[in-house]
Amino acid sequence: MSRTAKISARGLCKTFGETPRQVTALQNIDLDVYENEFVTLVGASGCGKSTLLRIIAGLEHHSGGALMVAGKPVRGPGVDRAMVFQHYSLYAWLTVMQNIKFCRRLKVGRQDLTTNDVEVASGRADTLLNLMGLPKVADAWPNQLSGGMQQRVAIARALMPRPEVLLMDEPFGALDAQTREVMHDLILHVFRLERTTIVFVTHDVEEAIYLGQRVVVLAPNPGRIDSVHEVPLPTQRTQDMKHRPEFLELKRDIVARIRETSGMKTDLELLEKLSATA
Amino acid sequence: MQFFVAPQRPQRPSLWSIRAAISQRTYWALAVLGLVVPLACWWIFSSQGWVSKVFLPGPVDVFHRAVRWAAEDNLLGDTGISIYRVTVGWLLSAVIAVPIGLLIGTFRPVQALLEPLTDFIRYMPAVAFIPLVMLWIGIDEGSKIAIIFIGTFFQMVLMVAEDVRRVPTTQIEAAQTMGATRSEIIELVLLPAAKPALLDTLRITMGWAWTYLVVAELVAANSGLGYAILRAQRYLQTDKIFAGIIIIGLIGLITDQLFRFLHRTAFPYMHLKR
Numbered sequence: 001m002s003r004t005a006k007i008s009a010r011g012l013c014k015t016f017g018e019t020p021r022q023v024t025a026l027q028n029i030d031l032d033v034y035e036n037e038f039v040t041l042v043g044a045s046g047c048g049k050s051t052l053l054r055i056i057a058g059l060e061h062h063s064g065g066a067l068m069v070a071g072k073p074v075r076g077p078g079v080d081r082a083m084v085f086q087h088y089s090l091y092a093w094l095t096v097m098q099n100i101k102f103c104r105r106l107k108v109g110r111q112d113l114t115t116n117d118v119e120v121a122s123g124r125a126d127t128l129l130n131l132m133g134l135p136k137v138a139d140a141w142p143n144q145l146s147g148g149m150q151q152r153v154a155i156a157r158a159l160m161p162r163p164e165v166l167l168m169d170e171p172f173g174a175l176d177a178q179t180r181e182v183m184h185d186l187i188l189h190v191f192r193l194e195r196t197t198i199v200f201v202t203h204d205v206e207e208a209i210y211l212g213q214r215v216v217v218l219a220p221n222p223g224r225i226d227s228v229h230e231v232p233l234p235t236q237r238t239q240d241m242k243h244r245p246e247f248l249e250l251k252r253d254i255v256a257r258i259r260e261t262s263g264m265k266t267d268l269e270l271l272e273k274l275s276a277t278a
Numbered sequence: 279m280q281f282f283v284a285p286q287r288p289q290r291p292s293l294w295s296i297r298a299a300i301s302q303r304t305y306w307a308l309a310v311l312g313l314v315v316p317l318a319c320w321w322i323f324s325s326q327g328w329v330s331k332v333f334l335p336g337p338v339d340v341f342h343r344a345v346r347w348a349a350e351d352n353l354l355g356d357t358g359i360s361i362y363r364v365t366v367g368w369l370l371s372a373v374i375a376v377p378i379g380l381l382i383g384t385f386r387p388v389q390a391l392l393e394p395l396t397d398f399i400r401y402m403p404a405v406a407f408i409p410l411v412m413l414w415i416g417i418d419e420g421s422k423i424a425i426i427f428i429g430t431f432f433q434m435v436l437m438v439a440e441d442v443r444r445v446p447t448t449q450i451e452a453a454q455t456m457g458a459t460r461s462e463i464i465e466l467v468l469l470p471a472a473k474p475a476l477l478d479t480l481r482i483t484m485g486w487a488w489t490y491l492v493v494a495e496l497v498a499a500n501s502g503l504g505y506a507i508l509r510a511q512r513y514l515q516t517d518k519i520f521a522g523i524i525i526i527g528l529i530g531l532i533t534d535q536l537f538r539f540l541h542r543t544a545f546p547y548m549h550l551k552r
Contacts, residue, residue: 059451079457089448092547093470105466108457141547154452161456 044262048223367426379438
């Protein structure tokens with residue numbers, strides 16, 4: 001199978017702050033994400049997984065190395081790369097439908113428009129509304145919706161301009177466990193239908209394995225790629241796969257990698273000391 | 279082993295639980311009580327003759343004085359000119375402060391350039407500007423409006439800047455990843471997101487504009503509520519001073535309610551019942 005890289009990073013670096021107190025957030029990142037691939041990024045806090053995603057989105061400048069998306073160097077944000085944030089990204093003054101159609105208000109969405117395009121666009125908005133299970137709340141305000149429903153709107157809005165890449169920054173991190181499972185199957189369904197490329201950041205290893213075709217583990221201080229794991233599961237995922245031995249084995253491996261790189265052990269030693277004195 | 283579970287009466291939440299909700303009826307009863315009790319105290323205190331009427335006129339005297347002011351003197355005219363001065367001064371500062379505050383809250387270089395300066399000027403007492411204003415602008419309407427402007431403008435700039443800064447960054451970044459340009463972000467995200475807070479800022483600064491009225495009418499005025507209060511002071515007409523203060527308070531209360539009504543109708547998504 002020949003695969004074309006949608007996103008390729010070579011020697012990507014990111015430093016924050018000025019010289020005397022400079023912090024290296026990312027060091028020498030080499031990563032290829034292929035067309036129509038679902039890649040998840042996990043790692044201990046401070047490993048720079050969100051920073052990497054924001055650099056791909058163009059919301060953050062990289063300090064060194066090269067980053068190409070669809071063969072073009074990344075210079076700032078663009079319509080080809082949509083982003084879903086953890087929260088607070090919906091426009092409270094617009095209804096659900098107006099939020100989804102927000103990109104139609106922008107100049108980039110209005111260039112060379114024919115009546116046919118407008119019809120196609122409103123058809124797409126309806127399709128996304130149905131796909132996300134939102135038709136009943138099309139005219140509701142975002143703050144009338146639960147956290148899970150709000151994220152559905154955010155995903156629909158991000159998909160509206162048909163982005164080539166969908167970047168997701170812990171989009172389900174604030175949701176409860178049940179809602180999160182529903183959202184996992186929903187996003188996989190969307191991924192199959194829309195055939196986009198998805199890069200998904202999470203701190204939840206189970207989520208990373210269940211969603212991703214490849215799981216990239218990052219390590220902190222300085223942020224770097226620790227290991228990349230192919231997920232040995234069929235593309236069509238079901239919840240019961242979470243109990244398969246290969247799933248559990250991969251989960252154990254990844255958790256071990258994260259624990260080893262995060263410096264959590266010192267905390268455990270401290271805890272033992274504390275309970276010994278008590 | 280099984281415990282005997284005694285039947286309990288359903289507990290009512292205490293009125294004094296922190297931030298506990300109270301019924302609509304309790305709310306209004308307390309609000310009315312809060313207005314009536316001071317009024318009653320005032321009335322009892324003044325009618326007993328414990329203090330001279332020159333120091334504390336009774337509510338009835340004040341009411342009669344207000345009626346006489348309306349009938350024989352020019353209460354309506356005084357009120358009208360004062361409302362005009364406050365509104366124009368406040369409107370003028372809003373028209374200039376909102377764009378400047380928007381720029382300070384949006385662009386860091388503008389913030390660096392203007393915010394320390396504004397911070398410096400806003401601590402200067404508006405009253406102290408009276409001689410300068412008279413020298414520069416003269417003693418006609420312009421000077422009274424200028425004092426109200428000086429009193430509200432600088433505070434307003436800083437509050438508008440803060441309102442704009444408080445728009446969540448993710449809302450801006452979401453627009454950027456949808457391909458929005460800089461001007462589109464200001465027009466379609468920053469402004470609509472900050473609007474409810476801006477209306478609140480305008481409501482609060484309108485209150486401050488009223489507090490500068492008496493100061494403004496120190497400047498060679500011959501009409502207006504503030505002027506009437508100052509003149510009443512000269513003749514020791516305490517009842518008229520009371521009447522003037524209460525009328526200003528009532529106008530403030532009404533404008534405040536108008537602003538709140540406007541807020542509810544313009545931003546329905548912020549006033550949803552859950």
